[in-house]
Amino acid sequence: xxxxxxxxxxxxxxxxxxxxxxxxxxxxxxxxxxxxxxxxxxxxxxxxxxxxxxxxxxxxxxxxxxxxxxxxxxxxxxxxxxxxxxxxxxxxxxxxxxxxxxxxxxxxxxxxxxxxxxxxxxxxxxxxxxxxxxxxxxxxxxxxxxxxxxxxxxxxxxxxxxxxxxxxxxxxxxxxxxxxxxxxxxxxxxxxxxxxxxxxxxxxxxxxxxxxxxxxxxxxxxxxxxxxxxxxxxxxxxxxxxxxxxxxxxxxxxxxxxxxxxxxxxxxxxxxxxxxxxxxxxxxxxxxxxxxxxxxxxxxxxxxxxxxxxxxxxxxxxxxxxxxxxxxxxxxxxxxxxxxxxxxxxxxxxxxxxxxxxxxxxxxxxxxxxxxxx
Numbered sequence: 001x002x003x004x005x006x007x008x009x010x011x012x013x014x015x016x017x018x019x020x021x022x023x024x025x026x027x028x029x030x031x032x033x034x035x036x037x038x039x040x041x042x043x044x045x046x047x048x049x050x051x052x053x054x055x056x057x058x059x060x061x062x063x064x065x066x067x068x069x070x071x072x073x074x075x076x077x078x079x080x081x082x083x084x085x086x087x088x089x090x091x092x093x094x095x096x097x098x099x100x101x102x103x104x105x106x107x108x109x110x111x112x113x114x115x116x117x118x119x120x121x122x123x124x125x126x127x128x129x130x131x132x133x134x135x136x137x138x139x140x141x142x143x144x145x146x147x148x149x150x151x152x153x154x155x156x157x158x159x160x161x162x163x164x165x166x167x168x169x170x171x172x173x174x175x176x177x178x179x180x181x182x183x184x185x186x187x188x189x190x191x192x193x194x195x196x197x198x199x200x201x202x203x204x205x206x207x208x209x210x211x212x213x214x215x216x217x218x219x220x221x222x223x224x225x226x227x228x229x230x231x232x233x234x235x236x237x238x239x240x241x242x243x244x245x246x247x248x249x250x251x252x253x254x255x256x257x258x259x260x261x262x263x264x265x266x267x268x269x270x271x272x273x274x275x276x277x278x279x280x281x282x283x284x285x286x287x288x289x290x291x292x293x294x295x296x297x298x299x300x301x302x303x304x305x306x307x308x309x310x311x312x313x314x315x316x317x318x319x320x321x322x323x324x325x326x327x328x329x330x331x332x333x334x335x336x337x338x339x340x341x342x343x344x345x346x347x348x349x350x351x352x353x354x355x356x357x358x359x360x361x362x363x364x365x366x367x368x369x370x371x372x373x374x
Contacts, residue, residue, distance in 0.1 A: 004048060005159075005247075008033070010152040012041055013243060017146025020241040021053040021207045051245040055202040056144045056283075057338060058180070058239040062196070063189035063348065064090075064109040066141055066285065067118065068257070068294050070326065071125065072133040073103030080366050082332070084130045087358045088121055089339050089351065096332035097257070100324050103131065105257050109338070111348035112187040121355050128363040137259070139294055142283040143180040143276075144240040147247055150277040159247045159279040161303050163310040166274060170319055175269040178276075180239055181286040181293075189346055190235040194219070194227050196340045199237065203337040206241050247279045248300045255282075255298045255328040261321045262291040271320065280307075 005013075008031070015030050024042075028035040045051045059066060073081045078096065085094055085106045093107040110118045115138070125131040153160045191199075194217070201213050210228070214221040232238050246253065262268040268291045275281045275295070280303075282296040299307060314320040342349040 004157070005045075005152075006157055007149075007152070007154045009041060009045060010147070010149045010154075010159075012038065013045070013147045013245060014149050016042075016053070017144075017148075017241065017243045021243070045245060050250075051243070053206040053241060053243050054204060055199065055206050056142065056239040056242045057199050057203065058141050058236050059109045059338075060141050060184045060187055061190040061235060061237050062338075063112055063187050065112050065115060065187055065288075066139045067108045067110055067136050068139050068285070069104075069106040069108065069122065069134065069136040070097075070101040070257075071104045071106065071131045072101045074129060074132050074368075077130070077366065077368070078103060080362065080368070081125075081131055084125060084359060084362055086334075087362070088118070088355050089342055090118075092336060092338070094334050096329035097326035098329065099326040101133075101135065101326050105326055105328065111350050114348075114350040114352065117350060117352040117355075121352070121359070124356055124359050128359055129368045130359065130363055137290075137292075137294060138288045139285040140183065140288065141180050141239055142285045142296075143178055143272075144242045144283055145276055145278070145281040146240075146243045147245065147279055148277040151279055161280060161299065161306070163306050166278070167310050167313055167317075170270050170274045170314070173270040173273040175266050175273075177269050177272060177286075179236075181272060181284065183286070183288050191231055191237050192346065193343060194223070195231045195237060196338060196343045198224060198227055198232065200337045200340045202232075202238075244282075246298065248298070250330075252302070253298060253300045254304065255296065255330055256325050257328065258293075258295045258297060258323055258325040259287075260293045260295060260323050262293075263318075263321050265291050267291070267319055268293060271314075 011031055015027055019027055024038055025035050028038040031038060071081055071085060082096060082104050085091060085104055090108050090110050091106055092109055095105050097103065097105045122134045122136055126134055151160050151162055197217050198213060201208050201216060210221045210224040214224045260271065272284055272293055275284060280297050280299040282298055285294045287294060311320060311323055
């Protein structure tokens, strides 16, 4: 692993995830370092390591239910499937993927009163022969796992991956999950249009100033500040600040989506809590009404075999029931912010008929035919 970080970098990134990137002075005070030193460190990490900071929205409190979609492509029509998945306006993340589902993976945030419509949209992908097979899971919002000093080797100046230590640690964990990984009781809309517009900007850059956002939204900085603290913070519309910086060399690393299944909620909780400070984890979600987790992981290729060996040991020990995964293609990955343009007067506009018609048009352009049922 490349020697690109030192201990102060690791401490800085950890505290950036805890306190957020909006107050460098407070961050410097926590680190016991001059403010200018912290600024320069952040600039260096950003230039060398593709550091990005944004908010992770707690979509549940905006009346949105998260769906994780694994779509298997028809051979030769992988790009068509990728295009089709973007037709539904409520996608937030799409990527080509390889493995058990050779095709695409997508993450959507669907208005709760249109979940049936979304399932019909996915079924139409199969009916139109755009996708060979669709598997999807309704999930909680994702819990952000920012970098911690855990497993940071100050001598090697990099994060180590101590698989045996991790396996031994899991049974010692508690069972109290963070609120993000608990099935929500409801999906009420707690925000207004201004909240959604501010969240959209914070998703792009969590450091954007209130003054700059005010100019974008044509409102006063005081009103932006009010909405940020009185709505976004107090109403839990922000799950966390997400600090994205690859801890391992991107040229020799892969990103994965895993589904982990357990036979009890207690085992799920212990496993999930063991991942909250690990450098190979980006996000975790819990599949609704199941003892299953969905995880976005990132690690060097040469560590992956060791990780699978660790999972095998956990299955044998009864701590894990089963797992499946896909490998993501980071060169064919797109993101978009919350679908702010479809939020009006406290509710979401979901254009089901338009989505279906666009799928039909796409299939006709590509001369795809519905499969023949014997």
